[in-house]
Amino acid sequence: MEVLLRRRCLLSLSCRRSFSSSIKEYTNTLFLPKTDFPMKANAVTREIELQGRCMSDLYRWQQETRRNSDRVWGLHDGPPYANGSPHIGHLLNKVLKDTFNRYKLLRGFRVEYVPGWDCHGLPIEHKTLEGLTEEQKSKLSPSVIRQRAKECAENAIELQKKHFLRWGVMGDYENAYKTMEPKYEAAQLGVFLDMVQNGLIYRGYRPVFWSPSSRTALAESELEYNDAHVSRSTYLAFPLHTLNAAASRLSSLKNLNFLIWTTTPWTLPANLAVCVHNDIEYSIVSDNRDRHYVVATALLDTLRTKLNRELTIRTVLKGSELVGCQLSHPFLSRTSVIIAGDHVTTESGTGLVHTAPGHGVEDWVVAKAAGIFQEDSVTDELCPVDDNGRFTGSAGPSLEGLSVLSEGTERVLSMLADRGHLLLVENYVHKYPYDWRTKQPIIVRATQQWFCNLESIQQKAVACLEGVCMHPTGGRTRLEGMLKTRDQWCISRQRVWGVPIPVFYDKTTGEPLMTVETVTHIQQLFSKHGSSCWWSLPISDLLPNRLQPLSANLIRGSDTMDVWFDSGTSWRAVLQESQRLFPSSCYLEGSDQHRGWFQSS
DSSP, X not given: OHHHHHHHHHHHHHHHHHHHHHHHHHHTTXXXXXXXXXXXXXXXXXXXXXXXXXXXXXXXXXXXXXXTOSOEEEBOOOOOBSSSOOOHHHHHHHHHHHHXXXXXXXXXXXXXXXXXXXXXXXXXHHHHTTTOOHHHHHTSOHHHHHHHHHHHHHHHHHHHHHHHHHTTOOSOGGGOEETTSHHHHHHXXXXXXXXXXXXXXXXXXXXXXXXXXXXXXXXXXGEEXXXXXXXXXXXXXXXXXXXXXXXXXGTTOSSEEEEEEESOGGGGGGOOEEEEOTTSEEEEEEOTTSOEEEEEGGGHHHHHHHHTOOOEEEEEEEGGGTTTOEEEOSSSSSEEEEEEOTTOOSSSTTSOEEEOGGGOHHHHHHHHHTTSOOGGGOOGGGOOBOTTSBBOGGGOTTTTTOBTTTHHHHHHHHHHHHTTOEEEEEEEEEEEEEETTTOOBXXXXXXXXXXXXXXXXXXXXXXXXXXXXOSSTHHHHHHHHHHHHOOEEEOEESOSSSOBOXXXXXXXXXXXXXXXXXXHHHHHHHHHHOTTHHHHSOHHHHSOGGGGGGGGGEEEOOOEEOHHHHHHTHIIIIIITTTOOSSOSBOOOOGGGGTTHHXXX
């Protein structure tokens, strides 16, 4: 037994030696690729390294190797707002742009893509003031608010940039542009200066979109529409005060009233006129309550049903015969006059339009043309509403201090009912403009603002689109329509976080001082110190040497520019000023930018 075991052990040892020898022989005949790839993926570390090679390294490589190439693709980045974390919209936007850029790179183009951020505006200013009482806010100087807002924007930029890089978006992040940088602000003021020289910038008193929740004017592009807004649909009567000669045959009719329909009864304290159409036929009707009303004949059946009244026609006449009649205001001690307006229709209402020039652009235009008021001598009764959306004393003691969109509206309705002039009131659900930032309803209110007159450049702007290829093609029609119908742009905002409108005002007369000389000097200061110097430097330093003796009698303006003016000048600040490709090969943004960045650019 012992011998047998020894033999087995020797046999086993011999087999192992033979097998090991054969492995070495086969190893020498096996040829495998040699690589530095690690055995473990280590994705957490390696993915970041690979991203760097596929983004910043790749972007630099193609910039250097194709520096002299005449095949250049420039995609100009519409700046996202530097406020908060990125969302799915940012992801879609950036990935689409990156797809275009990488495709062009593979096709042999040199790609120019500089990411940017829109840094000024109300949302950032609001964010810096969150949690503060009104008293605490009032104690903050503009310089303190601006510093806080700048820090807020910088934090948001770093957060968004981190996500964009993690998504693999290739670009020149080292030279990313920010609308709050001094060089950008100076370039923006250069565009403003060009507009001043061309007579496009002016200060005027006219109706603008006003946000009581933000206490600032808004541009149309800063509105969104709420389809479920509820207004108070109101039918009311304006009693006759004095007939004109053409309508003298109505003198035998007692208790004659002119029937009005409005969904904004809070604007009645500002009523100065009632509009009719010269060519529309109007009926004088009597009801079963010994009253007579003037209404459009075409709307008579609708009004009988709506008011649940028997309305019997006594006589008819054209709107032109009513022009010049004087009406008694339904609750204020003054009269309103009947004027003609082409905007009056018989599609709804009564065919007579309540006209408050301080609360509507159409009302303003038609009343001004009729000589109801002079723009250079307006009175408080034209717009008795303050910055907070509350009635002023010009609306009367019963309304003073009330919010026009809530208790003020109800008080007006109550006053109409008490005087017997309210025929019907009901809730009316319809589309209504809201402040896109605060999500609160806005009003139309006449104030002193700075405007850009677009009438003289409308055709030129439309002509510029002829050489632009738009996808989808329907976007051209949409943008052209907006350019053709927008003749004025309110560019002033009542905030401090933004590029200031470089204007001074006389302490005594309030007359503005803004010339090519003063704006040029301020532009030079902005390029060195940034726009915050507008608030930090004494007025004498903000003026050119020749005008410094005037500083004692001047105050600096407090309005800032619309943020769409900021981003709308990026073509100058980013493309022209830094010698980038101009004009850009492509703008790629969402459809909402037809009314925003596409239009302002």
